Every structure is written in structure tokens, then in C-alpha cells.
Amino acid sequence: MFNDLKIDRSRPVYLQIKDYLKELIFSGLLQAGMRLPSTRELSAVLQVSRNTVIQAYQYLEDDGFIRIIKGQGAFIAFETEDTAHTGLQLDWEHLMSKYALMATELDVEKKELKWKKGMLSFKSIAPDPELFELEDVKRAFLNRLACEGKKLLNYGYAQGYKPLLEYLQTYMKNKGVKIEGKALLITNGFTEGLNLVIRALTKPGDQVICENPTHNTALKIMRLSGLEIKGIPMSLDGLELKQLEACLDQQQIRFGFLIPSYHNPTGLVMSPEKRQVVLEIFQKYRVPIVEDGFNEELRYSGAHVAPLIALAGESNNVIYIGSFSKILFPGIRVGWIMADERLIAYLESIKRAHNIHTSSVDQGLLYEYLQDGRLDKYLKKVRRVYRQRHQMAVALAKTYIPDCRVWGEGGLHIFIELALNLNARQVLDECYRQGVVFMPGDIFFTDRSGENTFRLSISRVTPEMMETGFKIIGDVVKQVMKQLN
Numbered sequence: 001m002f003n004d005l006k007i008d009r010s011r012p013v014y015l016q017i018k019d020y021l022k023e024l025i026f027s028g029l030l031q032a033g034m035r036l037p038s039t040r041e042l043s044a045v046l047q048v049s050r051n052t053v054i055q056a057y058q059y060l061e062d063d064g065f066i067r068i069i070k071g072q073g074a075f076i077a078f079e080t081e082d083t084a085h086t087g088l089q090l091d092w093e094h095l096m097s098k099y100a101l102m103a104t105e106l107d108v109e110k111k112e113l114k115w116k117k118g119m120l121s122f123k124s125i126a127p128d129p130e131l132f133e134l135e136d137v138k139r140a141f142l143n144r145l146a147c148e149g150k151k152l153l154n155y156g157y158a159q160g161y162k163p164l165l166e167y168l169q170t171y172m173k174n175k176g177v178k179i180e181g182k183a184l185l186i187t188n189g190f191t192e193g194l195n196l197v198i199r200a201l202t203k204p205g206d207q208v209i210c211e212n213p214t215h216n217t218a219l220k221i222m223r224l225s226g227l228e229i230k231g232i233p234m235s236l237d238g239l240e241l242k243q244l245e246a247c248l249d250q251q252q253i254r255f256g257f258l259i260p261s262y263h264n265p266t267g268l269v270m271s272p273e274k275r276q277v278v279l280e281i282f283q284k285y286r287v288p289i290v291e292d293g294f295n296e297e298l299r300y301s302g303a304h305v306a307p308l309i310a311l312a313g314e315s316n317n318v319i320y321i322g323s324f325s326k327i328l329f330p331g332i333r334v335g336w337i338m339a340d341e342r343l344i345a346y347l348e349s350i351k352r353a354h355n356i357h358t359s360s361v362d363q364g365l366l367y368e369y370l371q372d373g374r375l376d377k378y379l380k381k382v383r384r385v386y387r388q389r390h391q392m393a394v395a396l397a398k399t400y401i402p403d404c405r406v407w408g409e410g411g412l413h414i415f416i417e418l419a420l421n422l423n424a425r426q427v428l429d430e431c432y433r434q435g436v437v438f439m440p441g442d443i444f445f446t447d448r449s450g451e452n453t454f455r456l457s458i459s460r461v462t463p464e465m466m467e468t469g470f471k472i473i474g475d476v477v478k479q480v481m482k483q484l485n
């Protein structure tokens, strides 16, 4: 005993000794009443300073694991329960709620083909971390902590960190939003925002509208909430308005979830004219719109298109959910909801019940980063890079993938539609064998259609990777076409 501890010099040694002795106590090798070696003896065995062992013993005494008796030594004070005989093994599968089972079933991370080392991945639309301005972030973090670190480390407000709320209010005003009567709530990204809105507005069995296809995480959240999802088809021109109106006319819809800018997965941008008509239709039926503005700032070309919440003016039926996940850093998990202040008051209470508030440290860091105009500088850079990758992706897809339609005007991905009789999962399986992975399109469809579609992310790939990967995809598509003929 005691000489099998391998010391890692990069970590505090007293902590390693403390953890090692605790392990011996929990395993029953050291039992209540037993005397530990003297600090001198143990330091000689472990070849560390005596002070290091004294420190470890002191912490063990503070935690109540040992008792140090002056002149006699250190004794184990902790009685380890003998749990081995009980050996209880709960069958967790049978204890799971319907929600847990469904969340697992709908978990794309677990269910879809995984990227393996060495593979070319066009799967995730996470931003390119090489573009992050880490030095600016570090400086912002240190500055904000220096200004009000103690405040940020304590509990904050459910609605959010005040300076960030003020920043976002101006930010939304600059998008043309009439902010009178509206309020903001900071959330843990878009994902929490949508969950909160669903909690506030729906109960299981309610009907909601969304574009078909749509963001797969939004679909998952709606399904998990027991909602009946009415998918409105999209053409290259966007949402099919006649079907939208018919649905609102015939059903009791609680809200419509829309991604008007750089829609995921199609990459479409709803035209200003269409936005007006969509607003009028929803207003005619007095139904709220949940607008997902996640990608809005990644505009590559063309004039600014106002979000629905801005076009709605003083109307209060648009609930805007924003996120910094694509325009900055998803790891920070900060998003926001802007909506009628009466609705925000309810959402604030729901949020408080869920998680008290979003991390104030993250909000503080973000605020410090944003307030210096760093976002504009960063966006200028990333737009240029992503625009080039997007243009290249469209050109390469058209070159290499036969008989396909390439959807999308921007965003961090392109959406590919193959001939109707082709199955994208069959293409994916063969591509996977050849070291290429992407998202099959059916996961984005409300009715699991879209079997002939798939999404290719372009955010983290070089032109060479695109060239190689798209060529493999194209060759596999040709091969599958040949098998069918």
C-alpha cells in the first residue's frame, strides 16, 4: 500500500495524495480506527516533501475522513458502508419516462452516422473556430471580470444581465423593430428560447405550423412537447402561401414557427414581399409567429431584409428568437427572445423555474466583447470567408453531383435535392464507406419525406476538402443512378 500512487507533477501533488487516500478509504482498504503512516514516513515512500503530505492530511481532516491526534498520529475516522452485498441494479430502461425515451429516439447525435477520425464531414453547421478572435475574447473576459467579477459570480436576474439587455434593445431597434411595449429575455441559445415559448403557449395535442422542411432541433422540441406539427411545403420561392392560409383557416393553430432568413436546411431567404403577405395571413387568423433569426446577420449579398418582427410594427404577434450561436460562438450559449412585454413576463417566470438565469459570466463576457464594436468587425470577416465557401460549394455541387438541384442563397450550408427516385440515405451509406459524411434531408421534414435530399455544411471545410468530398458524393450518386436504370 501507498507506493502504487503515480504522481503527476503537472497537478497539485497534495490533491493527488488526498484523492488516493480517499480511494483507499472508500474501497475499504483503510478502515475506521486504522492509523495512517506518519507524514515523514509517507513523504519518504512517495518521494514528496513532508509539507505536501501534511497539507493532504489537513484537507482530509477538514473533510472528516481522518482525525489527527497530537502526539499519536492520523487515524481513519470514516466508516465505509459495506454496499457490496446489496448489489442493487435498477433497470433504468424500464424507469424511463415517455419523454426520456422519445428524446433518445429523436437524438440525431446518437441515431445518425457519426464522424470518425480522418473522415470528411459536411455534417455540422457549427462555425469555423479558426475564425474566432480568441485574443479579443480573452481580453473581454478579463476586462469584465475586473470591472464587476464579484457581481457576475453571484446570482443574477432571470431576465438577463442588464447591460446586455440594453445592448440588445438597441441592436433590435437598429433592425427596425418598434421596441415600445416589447421586452427582452436572455436565454441559453435559441433552443431554450423555443422550449420556453412552447411551454408558455401550448399543451400536448395542440397544433403548430412550421415550414416543411425545418430545423431538426425545432422539430424535435415540438415533437417532444407532444405538438401536432403541420408542415407547410416550401418551393424554391419559399413557403407555399395558399397552403399556409388553408391550414390556418381549417385548424386551431397555436403558433407558426418560421425561419425567414437563411432557412435551415434550405438556405432560402423569404423575400420582403412574401414577408408582408405571411404577416398579413397570420394576423388575419390572430396567430403568433415564432421567428427564428439565428442566421440573419450572415447576409452575403443583396439588400438588408427586415425581420418579421420589424415589419409587424406595433402588432404584437411576432415572437423573435435570436442567437449568437452562428454569428459568434455557440459555446457561449446565449440567445434572446424579443416579444410583447406581457408575454416576456410569463416567459421570465418559466425560465426562472427552469434554470434561474443564463450564466451571468457568459453574458458579461459577451457584453464586453460586443460593446466595443467587435461584432461588426468579426461579421465583416466571417461573411467574406463564408460567402466564398458558399459560392464554391454551389459551383462544386453543380459540377460534381449529377441531376441535382442546389438550394440556398446563404448560410453555413447548401441543400441538395436529387432526382425523385434517388434515396439520399443510400448515397450516404456508400459515401460513409468512402470516408464522407453529411446530414440526410429526411430528418428536417415533418412527415419524414425528403428522402431524395441532403444538407452539406460548408462552415468548416477547405476548398480542397469540398472538391474531394463533393466528387465522392457525385460519383456515388452516379453509381446509384446506374443501379436504378
Ligand SMILES: Cc1ncc(COP(=O)(O)O)c(C=O)c1O
Residues within 6 Å of the ligand: 125, 188, 189, 190, 191, 192, 215, 259, 263, 264, 292, 294, 323, 324, 325, 326, 330, 334, 335
Ligand atoms: C434554424 C436554427 N436556429 C437556431 C440555431 C441555433 O441554436 P442555439 O442558439 O440553441 O445554438 C440553429 C443552429 O444550428 C439553427 O439551425
